[in-house]
Amino acid sequence: MIAMAYSLQITARDHLVRVRLTGQLTPADLATQDDEVQGLVSACARRHCGQVLFDATDVDVRLGTFEMFEAGRALAQAWDPRVRLAILGRPDQVDRDGFFENVLVNRRVNARVFTDRARAEHWLGA
Numbered sequence: 392m393i394a395m396a397y398s399l400q401i402t403a404r405d406h407l408v409r410v411r412l413t414g415q416l417t418p419a420d421l422a423t424q425d426d427e428v429q430g431l432v433s434a435c436a437r438r439h440c441g442q443v444l445f446d447a448t449d450v451d452v453r454l455g456t457f458e459m460f461e462a463g464r465a466l467a468q469a470w471d472p473r474v475r476l477a478i479l480g481r482p483d484q485v486d487r488d489g490f491f492e493n494v495l496v497n498r499r500v501n502a503r504v505f506t507d508r509a510r511a512e513h514w515l516g517a
Contacts, residue, residue: 396417399412403440407441412447432469464498476500485504
């Protein structure tokens, strides 16, 4: 069994699911995220949630353009387009040209990337 260098915590309240990712995430880890993404999508469907706040501020991740594209494509493939997704990252994590957000939005994911928690929560209506 391989130990993961990251952890994923999911909490739900009303129609908002909060996901917190901590630790170190590698491009190889992203390639094996399908089960976790499906679990999140299933949890949202069971709870009839309409919003997800994905907090990545406590994770160390370095992605190149290709890895960012693949991560967005895989997420969009599994995502329910009726669920609004706010991704919260540190300024050093968020690409300035909005590439990751564009990958999601171009695949019909109702998503935005933020560096400010209050703005992310406001956008979600939380």
